[in-house]
Amino acid sequence: MDLGTIILLAIGVGTDAFMASVAIGITLHTGKRYKLKAAYIVGFAFGLFHVTMPLIGFFIGELLGNDFLDRYARWIAFVLLGLIGTKLIWETIRKGEEKTSEMSAHLLLTQAIATSIDALIVGVVLAAQHANMYVSMPVFFIVVFVMATLGTYGGGNAGFFFGKRAGYVGGGLLIMIAFRALLL
DSSP: OOHHHHHHHHHHHHHHHHHHHHHHHHHOOSOHHHHHHHHHHHHHHHHHHHHHHHHHHHHHHHHHOHHHHHHHHHHHHHHHHHHHHHHHHHHHHHHOOOOOOSOOHHHHHHHHHHHHHHHHHHHHHHHHTTOOHHHHHHHHHHHHHHHHHHHHHHTHHHHHHHTTHHHHHHHHHHHHHHHHHHHO
């Protein structure tokens, strides 16, 4: 899997984190200094879970075995990424924009885990595609950290600009990558 595809994949699975971080940022009605510190904390938490979950998924994929993955890799990637992308678009249509309450450690942990569950499945896809995890995981962390940090700090402005479109873009990216995996 090439670096460009890994970056697009990280953006695709990071859109949930971005949308959640925008909601968190909207609720932070404090000074710039605290908001920047909170943005870094949120970015780190989301980035950490978006590395941990794909690693778990990667090891699950490795346990399935190379023969199995070699035989079905394209279909696994197509089905799983297509489903995640479709789910993201469906949830965006169904839920719209949700707002959260004040940021707490419990809420942050819950949202970081919830938004990274899809990344677990992506880890299986990375194993199926024989992706280099030493490249993939730092890329995932950096991309999701930046997206979540900017989403939190930008808060209301980013939410106003992107709104529901972030879910559509993320879902669309994942579906495009699914078709690319099937065709290549």
